[in-house]
Amino acid sequence: MRCRLALLLLALSAAAYARANGADKPDLTLHGEVSGKDHQTYRLIPFDVPAGTTRVTVQFDYDNKTDHTTIDLGLLGPDGFRGQDGFRGWSGGTKRVFTVSATDATPSYLPGAIRPGRWQLLLGLPNVRPDAHTPYDVKVWFGQAGDPAWKPDVLNPPLRTGTAWYRGDLHMHTAHSDGQCNSQSGKRVSCPLFLTVQAAVARHLDFIAITDHNTVSHTNAMRELQPYFDQLLLIPGREITTFTGHANLFGSSEPLDFRVGSKDVPDWTTVARNAAALHGVLSINHAIRPSGEICMGCGWTAKPPIDMRLVQAVEIVNDGDAGSVMSGIPFWEQQLNAGYHVTGIGGSDNHDAGATEARPGSSTIGHPTTAVHAEALSMPAILEGVRAGQVFVDVQGSGDRVLEFSASTMGGEASMGDSLQAKAGAAVRFTLHATHAAGAHAVGVLDGKALPLADGGKLDGDDAHLDFDWTSDGKPHWLRVEVRGADGAPWLYGNPIYVNR
Ligand SMILES: [Zn+2]
Ligand SMILES: [Zn+2]
Known part of the structure; x- marks a missing residue:
């Protein structure tokens, strides 16, 4: 009973979330009815796909309780059962919502070009009782081209609602590029995506972005995995991989030159x-690297320089580079000092789902x-949290450490990623x-530059608070904090609060 109540509350909160966030209205609504005479027949419901359509998503609802009617579903393109653009799939009676696009489709359906027309x-009617009248x-x-990967909402309900810190890994490779792991017989083979997802579950992560090099073929595999992994949000990404630098694009499944x-x-x-x-989030990866034959384009050497106003994030920690000469922090701080608001994020850059700390x-x-501090575990909420710098x-991927940082002054409050206005002479806590x-x-x-903190910034206990006061000079600044272990090794990097900018 309690379980059912919890499910009901979950459904209600997901519905409330969808309403508050303006769930997409369907472009087309059709109604109809099947009755006893349709028993063990097929029926076609035609509809016109307009030019410029890149994805067709269908939701089919009917009451299968009252009359015990069963309706099976399939989809035919403009060529019907003939020709290459004809049969697009058959899901029988198991799926209420499905989608097809050039890159991905719900299992049972075939990805491929969406031709207008x-x-x-296709309805199959294996079981309709003689006196049944079942509306659907x-x-x-x-x-449309350029839709973010989380559209339409019906395909991507939030996995959880509620404002919280959600933890994830934003950089990993699979069989869809150069991810490799040991096969059953110990050969190095392209590593299937589901192993990456399972490894992320074992790490108790809330979300991951799959960022294979330059491709989006993983999107189709993710379409199959997401319903099963309903506590781990899968974000389509890709690592734009060039001769002069690498950058992740999150939240789009469309090809990009x-x-x-x-x-x-x-x-x-x-x-x-x-x-x-494409409405994704763009992040420059591992900017400080040698670039040459061993790793072409690994360092960031873009010429002419990229317009940083179009970049939302920088990978400040890649794998184990924190605190080393290859740390992304100096590159990030250069951008912050130049006046850009870019979010510092991290990524494992995992290329082997079987890798462990012991190896x-x-x-x-x-x-x-x-x-990421977000209002839900959903693609738009997580990516909005990244854009906003609430990160x-x-x-070390501790799984439980939290770092929060806020500021208040007369007439304003801010937390990481926010801007705060403070006139010259104003005290900021x-x-x-x-x-x-x-x-x-x-x-x-x-x-x-280092900002000395009282008592060496010592953190007392497992739930430590630390306040410090600072007097504004009225000029633009940014201020961030980090937490370091006794040996000086970085544990946590916070994002800046921006003052007067
Ligand atoms: Zn890279
Ligand atoms: Zn990578």
């Missing part, structure tokens, strides 16, 4: 502009972890909260 929903409703959504230096894509700013049209030399999933990086960091100490960083 007359499509048909069909809702259809037509996706990555050929920086070509006629069509002369420079990184063109890539970033094209990415912006050094390969990055492990969830190491580092990026924690800290848990360098900064407050840091760190959990599960006993024995560690906090470090303040103001405009890229």
Whole structure:
């Protein structure tokens, strides 16, 4: 009973969330009825797919309780059962919602080009009792080029609602690019995506982004896995991989021309502009790396420089580089000092789902972890949290450490990622909260320079609060905090609060 109540509450809160966030209205609604005479026949429901459509999503509802009617579903493209654009799949009586697009489709359905014209929903009617009259409703959504990966909402309900810190890994590779692991007989083979997902579950992560190099073929595999992994949000990403740098694009499943230096894509700013049209989040990866034969384009050497206004994030921790000469922090701080608001995030860059901490030399999933403060465990909420800078990086992937940082002054409050206005002479109180960091100490960083904290920033106990006061000079600044272990090793990196900018 309690379980059913919990499910009901979950359904209600998901519905309330969808309403508050303006769930997409269907582009087409059709109603009809089947009755006894339709028993063991097939019926076609035609509908027109407009030009420019890139995705067709169907929701089919009927009452199968009252008359014990069963309705099976399939989909036919413009060619009917003939030709290449004809049969698009058959799901029988098991799926109420399904989608087809060029990149991905619900299992039972075939991904492929969406040709405009007359499509048909195929109904199979194995069981309709003689006196039955069963109404049905069909809702259809037509996706457009540039739709983010979480559209339409009906395909992507939040896995959880409620404002919280959600933890994830934003950088990993699978069989869809150069991810490799040991096969059953110990051969190195392309590593199937589900192993990456299972490894993330074992690390108790809330979300992961699959970022295979330049491709989006993993999107189709993720379509199959997400309903089963209903506590781990799967975010389609890709690592735009060029001769002059790598950058992750999160939240889009559409192809993107990555050929920086070509006629069509002369420079990184063109890539970033094209990415912006896909409504994803763009993040520059492992900027500080040598670039050469061993790892072509691994360092960030974009020329002319990318327009940083089109970049939302920078990977400040990649695998185990925190605190090393390859740390992404100096590159990030350069951008912050130049006036850009870019969120520092982390990613394991895992290439082997079977890698463990016990096997050094390969990055492990969830190491580092990026924690995002978001109002739900959903693609739009997590990516909005990243854009907004409500993020800290848990360098060791502890699973339980939290770093919160806020500021207040006369007439304003701010937390990580926010801007605060403070006139010259105004006192600003900064407050840091760190959990599960006993024995560690906090470090303040103001405009890229160390900001001494009282008592060496010592953090007392597993639930430590630390306040410090700062007087504004009325000029633009940014201020962030980090937590370091007794040996000085970085544990947590917080994102900045921006003052007067
Ligand atoms: Zn890379
Ligand atoms: Zn990578």
